[in-house]
Amino acid sequence: MCIFGSHVVEAQVTPADLVVTVKTNIYIAEEPKVAVFASGHFDVYYESIPAGTSGVISPFNDGFVFITLPAPGEYRLAFRPRSPAPLNSIYFGANTPAQLLTIEQWGTTAWNSLELTFENCINLSAITATDSPVLTNLTTLAGMFAHCTLLSSAPNMKNWDVSNVRDMNQMFANCPLFNEPIGSWNVSKVTNLYGMFSNATSFNQPLNSWDVGMVTDMSFVLRGTPAFNQPLNNWDVSKVTNMVSAFEGAESFNQPLDNWDVSSVTNMFSMFFGATAFNQPLNSWNVGNVTSFGGMFYNASSFNQPLGDWDVSKGTDFNSTFVGATSFNQPLNSWNVGNATATNYMFYGASAFNQPLSDWDVSKVTNMGHMFENATAFNQNLGNWTLNASVDISNMLIPSGIGCPTYTSTLIGWANNPSTPAARSLAATGLSYGPEASAARDFLVNTKNWTITGDTFDAVCVSLPVTLVSFEVTREASAALLTWSTTEETNSDYFEIQKSADGKTWKAIGRQASNGESTVLRAYQYQDHGPAPGINYYRLKMVDRDGTFAYSRVQRADFGNRGYANxxxxxxxxxxxxxxxxxxxxxxxxxxxxxxxxxxxxxxxxxxxxxxxxxxxxxxxxxxxxxxxxxxxxxxxx
Incomplete structure (x- = not known):
């Protein structure tokens, strides 16, 4: 017997019921009500926890309803579908989501939707149900458990039949304790994985067997999952178009992804942002349809893999691509960036990067602000670049590793290019230029109406006879191996190898002939078979045919006795x-x-x-x- 508003004890929990536990007085001590939004007709059987009071409240129909219980406290509620239009969807986040504590049974209801059903149920800690929800009638589980910050246990979830589901976006977003093994799910019809595990900070379960061949959106899918480090190389991502922030903040992730077919992807913005452990080969990727590479390796501090084979010709956004990628130092000169419009902050803080970019077509770039700021190793000639008429080059070069010879050559190149735009503003504090660039700088300032501030004149500075891209010294047994490479040599004569015991007094220990004239990568090496005990300092003196010269940076090798460390x-x-x-x-x-x-x-x-x-x-x-x-x-x- 079910009477509206009355409480009778004759009913019990049945297999058809959705059974949950709630606490009514989470917000207000005297509150005896629970609010839900539902579709369909149902009754509610309740029993107090601990046992003592029970009954049935009936009837409830579509819409927003309050379930008024005998007194404030904790209860077990059984939602019982009722004809003629049985309950088919329910939403606990309507008014008081924090009241929900556990889910004990799913019942036999064939749900039409569970989208956002438990959103913001911040006290839902466990799904103890041994049965599974009937999901055959629905296509979306989007946001189902979003922001369930205490959900940590759902042992039967691995058995759910999700084979008809199309949308799982944000299903476990902001569930920091969730870590259930759901790798056996059949997700073959899913098209949307947007933010599914976003900020699920404990999640680290195998997913490599998932069939994601229909997925088009993987943006934010593993964003903010610092524990996750599982293989994903078997995923078929050939239909995915959006990978924005897919691994952002996945600090532990370092798994191969070279099998991925990313040829349909158009947006990789921030894809590996803050993925500090990631350092896997990606050079085989077909990124020919990607338009945004902005922030892609932002703070990916371990990443240092070749990317020179990438077709980035459709890329327009390179804003912050390698910001803070402190290990990255790979050739990129072959990139076709002819459609790029933004390269601002591109190498900001990329402290190891020092590769030539002289072949880049940057004529469409309108924002280069801060492009090489804090790229402390970068020392490459940019004089071949044709700048856009409205380009912003403010703070583009400072502070960076650009030395006087390189800055000198860059100014000369820009001044000699008839397409160099007028009225540009270049902050150059800390940079210096040599006599060769005096006329070029005056031309840019006085004829082209540029504003150049902060640089200084260096009377003894000359442009480098070579463009040095690397110089390393390593210890090999009892010898020191010096290796260096150049990308450009103009009127170059030879390299003199110099050594010092204190970094102050230098002596020549060898000479290596250069190629003289070259615009391709050239590699050199020299072995010092007589290093002194302790620290040995080395540098290169790069000598031009007219006798002018410049020095490389200093490198060192330690030949002290090993067998101790602090x-x-x-x-x-x-x-x-x-x-x-x-x-x-x-x-x-x-x-x-x-x-x-x-x-x-x-x-x-x-x-x-x-x-x-x-x-x-x-x-x-x-x-x-x-x-x-x-x-x-x-x-x-x-």
Missing amino acids: VYPNPASETLFVEDYGHVREAVIYNGSGMKMLETGIVGPRGIDVSRLSGGLHTLKLTFDDGKAQSLKIIVGK
Whole structure:
């Protein structure tokens, strides 16, 4: 017997019911009501928790309804479909979403929609139901659990039949505790994965077996998932057009993606933004339809893979592409950027980047502001560039690694180009130019009406006979190996190799003939078989045929006795750094019982991550490149 507004005890939970637990007085201590928005007809059976009060409230129909219970407190509610138009959708986020605590049973209702059903149910912590929702009639689960910040347990979710679902956008967005294994789901009809796991910060489950061949939108799909690091190379992404921020903030992700067919993608904006561990080959990707590469590798601090084969000819947006990509230093001169309109901040803070870009067609770029700011290694001649009539070049070159010879050549190139626009403003604080560029700079300022501020005249500066793109010194057994490469040589005569014990007093130890005239990449090397014990400093003197010369930056190699090292901080709770890490070949950490807990190869400047080790005393064994080893006691603090 069901009477409107009355509470009778005869009903019990049946297999047909959707069963949940709620707490009515989350917001107001005296509140006895629960609000839902529903489609279809239903009754509600309730029982208090702990048991004591129970009954049925009836009837309820379509729309926004309040369920008034006998008193404030915690209850189990069973939503029971009722003819002639049984319940087919329900929304708990209508007014008081925080009241929902758990889902205990899905029942037999064939749901027409569960879109946003539990959105903002911030106290929903568990789905203990052993049955599965009937999803055969619906096509969307979009936002179903969005912002369920306590949802951490749903053991039967892996068994759900989602084979008819088309839309899963933001399904688990902002669910920081969610980490259920749903890799067996049949998602073959899904077209929209937008933000599905966005900010699901604990999620790290296999998804590689998913058939995503119908998906067109993967934007934000794994954004803000710092724990996720699972293979995805089997995914068929051939229909995907949008990958905006797909891995943004996926700090642990470092899996191969070279099998992906991205030929349909048009937008890769911020795709690997903040993916600090990612460093996988992507050069085989067909990016020929991509128009936006903006922010793609922003703060992807480990990434340093070749991209020179990419067809970026449709790209218009390169804003911030490599901002903070501190490891990246790969050739890009072959890129066709002829349609680019924005390259502002493109290499901002890309502190390792120093590759020639002289062949780029930047004639359509209208914004180059801050393009090389804080690119401290960048020292390339840009004088071949034809600038757009309205281009913004403010702070384009400062502060960067551009030296006097390079700045000199750049000014000369721009002044000699009849297409160079008038009335541009160039901030040049910290830059200097040589006598060769005096007339060029005057022409730009006085004839072209440019405003150039902050640069200074250097009477002894001359343009480089070569464009040096790399110079490295490495220790090989008892010898020092010097390697360098150039991309341009004009009237160049030879390289003089110089060495110093203190970085102040230099002597010549060898000479290497140059190619004289060249516009292609040339590689050179020299071995010093007599390094002194301790630190050895090296530089190149690049000499022109007319006797003018310039020096490379200084590099060093350490030939001190190995078998010792310092580490810091000690105790360490997150990262342990090794001084002079460049000579460490292997690092192994053992616990107090002698069990190996961590092993890594080359130790880089990022140090050793000890955050997952148990606290206490450990032993760190370092093996150096000469075969010697050292053991140190370290303390991992928690």
